[in-house]
Amino acid sequence: MNELPSRKTLPRLDESLLKHLPPFSRLERREIRAILDQATSRRYDVGVAIFDEGAVAERFFMLLDGYVRVVRITPTGEQVTALHIPAGQLLGIAKAIGKDTYPATAMTATDSVVLSWPTRLWGRFVSEYDGFSTETYKTVGKRLGELNNRIVEMATLQVEQRVANAVLRLINQTGRKVEDGIEIDFPITRQDLSELTATTLHTVSRLLSGWEKQGLVQSKRKRITVLDPHALVVLSQG
Amino acid sequence: MNELPSRKTLPRLDESLLKHLPPFSRLERREIRAILDQATSRRYDVGVAIFDEGAVAERFFMLLDGYVRVVRITPTGEQVTALHIPAGQLLGIAKAIGKDTYPATAMTATDSVVLSWPTRLWGRFVSEYDGFSTETYKTVGKRLGELNNRIVEMATLQVEQRVANAVLRLINQTGRKVEDGIEIDFPITRQDLSELTATTLHTVSRLLSGWEKQGLVQSKRKRITVLDPHALVVLSQG
DNA sequence: CAAAATCTTTGTCCCAGCGCAAACTCCGGC
């Protein structure tokens, strides 16, 4: 993950922050300037909630750096992770789907930097900024597709395959090349993985141990490095 | 389900068909007339595909009567049902989420009647018709929410609870009061239910038999009647 | 640097529910 100035207010926001991000990429410098001037920037430590399921959606967000887990909490207190959102995507866009409250909780999976705007600006963004709404709906579509895939996965695959898939997805989205393989770019516990794959941390632990013995992965506390992605792909296919 | 003229062309489409459906409800008679004049109406027998996953999205649809299952087929040929869509909703709206192909297959769960328009009209509908896009995105949001719920459900509930939930959802969406309870308003097999709940038809059969012995439901071939919804709710809570 | 908290590993037990197999029932068609 990139190094970022922590805690203290960021220096005046630079246009280049947004220029290359799809929802804004068609805009002119002047427009981006206006958007930035209305934004609030904030840094969150790992493991805190950016917003909570059910809360009134007072703001919408752009994740500038870090990763966010979208989780839902069941009546019995279990957490289920629905999605991982990488930097560069909008989140908390309840308005885009006609809701006034957030449909899930967003927790930082790493220290993260986020811009946000009051929801009342949503309508203006949609109507005034070329490409904003199109790109937004592409994001929504992508997430729909991912949820759909996870349902199919959970319905048809065994735990080992699901975990393999989850790890592969994570290294695709967030992988970083390291000396001897590809490492998941943020700290992730067995528990986290189990919440992503609908199993228990014990089972995940056993699987990772097994894979490590076979030389497919290497893992320390909160870190997973994939040494042999291809073998994992094979595993994930059943 | 209503009786409908089969196969042959329907009589001239009446404005009242659309007037009360959310995406069109804010429109004036004249606008609805124009929309109808551009629509193709078609009746589908039960069990056929309206469109297939991956196909180029040449048209989008409004389900006027019947029920549609949104299914995905895995590499190994298993079917997983992601959603049930009741009459009155749009479907095949790939354009709304920035896609050019359909993200899943839509199969009729009953004989159904569907209007459709060429995708190239999508842009015009969105820009010209007041409320159309808002309502459409609400639909998308609703589906996102449902998928989300199903993930949570599959991640945390036992099979019996999932099946109970599925049955309850179906009677909520599509239930019809009959003499001694509420019946699911379309033919549904054990197999269908198992595809909705990620289990096997055998397990579903056993569960239904059990429930029937306890007097909670009554079922014949392709028909399920819930006699004691409350008891099912209790079951579904674990 | 000791103590506490967090994360991980591993062992043992056990059962929900799947796979397989076979029989039964209902329905539509000829």
Place this chain on the structure above:
DNA sequence: GCCGGAGTTTGCGCTGGGACAAAGATTTTG
């Protein structure tokens, strides 16, 4: 009214992986 196919029921054996338990390892805190 009989036949064939689709849908359903039920029995039985097996196993993936969850539950519970406990100990180790690593990091954080005071």
